[in-house]
Amino acid sequence: xxxxxxxxSGKGGVGKTTTAANVGAGLAYLGxxxxxxxxxxxxxNLDMALGLExxxxxxxxxxxxxxxxxxxxxxxxxxxxxxxxxxxxxTKDKTAVSPEQMKALCDDLRQEFEYIxxxxxxxxxxxxRNAIAGADKAIVITTPEVSAVRDADRIIGLLEASELRxxxxxxxxxxxxxxRQGDMMSIEDIIDILAVDLLGVIPEDEMIVIxxxxxxxxxxxxxxxxxxxxxxxxxxxxxxxxxxxxxxxxGFFGKIRKMxxxx
Amino acid sequence: xLEFFTRLFNRDGxxxxxxxxxxxxxxxxxxxxxxxxxxxxxKAEIIQVISNHMEIDESALEVNLDSxxxxxxxxxxxxxxxxxxxxxx
Numbered sequence: 569x570x571x572x573x574x575x576x577s578g579k580g581g582v583g584k585t586t587t588a589a590n591v592g593a594g595l596a597y598l599g600x601x602x603x604x605x606x607x608x609x610x611x612x613n614l615d616m617a618l619g620l621e622x623x624x625x626x627x628x629x630x631x632x633x634x635x636x637x638x639x640x641x642x643x644x645x646x647x648x649x650x651x652x653x654x655x656x657x658x659t660k661d662k663t664a665v666s667p668e669q670m671k672a673l674c675d676d677l678r679q680e681f682e683y684i685x686x687x688x689x690x691x692x693x694x695x696x697r698n699a700i701a702g703a704d705k706a707i708v709i710t711t712p713e714v715s716a717v718r719d720a721d722r723i724i725g726l727l728e729a730s731e732l733r734x735x736x737x738x739x740x741x742x743x744x745x746x747x748r749q750g751d752m753m754s755i756e757d758i759i760d761i762l763a764v765d766l767l768g769v770i771p772e773d774e775m776i777v778i779x780x781x782x783x784x785x786x787x788x789x790x791x792x793x794x795x796x797x798x799x800x801x802x803x804x805x806x807x808x809x810x811x812x813x814x815x816x817x818x819g820f821f822g823k824i825r826k827m828x829x830x831x
Numbered sequence: 832x833l834e835f836f837t838r839l840f841n842r843d844g845x846x847x848x849x850x851x852x853x854x855x856x857x858x859x860x861x862x863x864x865x866x867x868x869x870x871x872x873x874k875a876e877i878i879q880v881i882s883n884h885m886e887i888d889e890s891a892l893e894v895n896l897d898s899x900x901x902x903x904x905x906x907x908x909x910x911x912x913x914x915x916x917x918x919x920x
Contacts, residue, residue: 721861
């Protein structure tokens, strides 16, 4: 039986879709059978993060409304054997799927996949209700900004009210230099406020723009610190005890590599 | 130059402390926002318990959750019309 994990944040633009793509790809890279489900109906994006936008035939609404079989809507990634995508519909709205349908869909997917990763839309309305309906676990993403942390707090409250207790937190886009200068909340500050367990920390890095442009999950890039931060999260999801990465400068060799323009 | 000025005004140890303090305050309010429905239920139950012992003006009863600074209080204003005679004292 597979495990259903919803990735959510409340606030938009903090990195839900990017994280979903990378967690999914990272799990598949380690040999797991994974399906990524985009529940952001009307604002489909996970397909682009994965570079699969040209291969969509059917979508999640086609499946829940019985237009096609589940198998027909699943897109198989060509780079990673175990990775699949169930895309969102682009022309419908969030009410096209009900929480009950979502629950049934998750139960079907559970039979076939080890990990079902749900990419949740921003907001706390029906899209959110749908996304969490069939989930066993929740991952909350925030950035070190007051608005994102506030929204994360609200989401954590709503998750707990829906029996999704102990969500795990990912802090995205941390800038170590600003933290050192005292101009950005640190991981400790955020954990202190939200009182949840930390699953991972992702440093701000221009590289994410490049990999997203190309539709290649950065988790597969073995040489970058950004890829490493996602790989660590994946390993922790698999139950491995990986220490948090040091957020200090990337060290002597990193600087040399940067000097020569190598990544 | 800009950096100089920001440094100058950052005697409190950087803007992150401002962020933390603002968040702490706003979250007290956010977390205290219980649903009106729950407040109504609470009201009804309070009336029930209190009217066992005294006569109260139910229409003027006020129950609110007050938060100021970082403390929170349930404030109830219950006008008493009269005391019930103690049946067993």
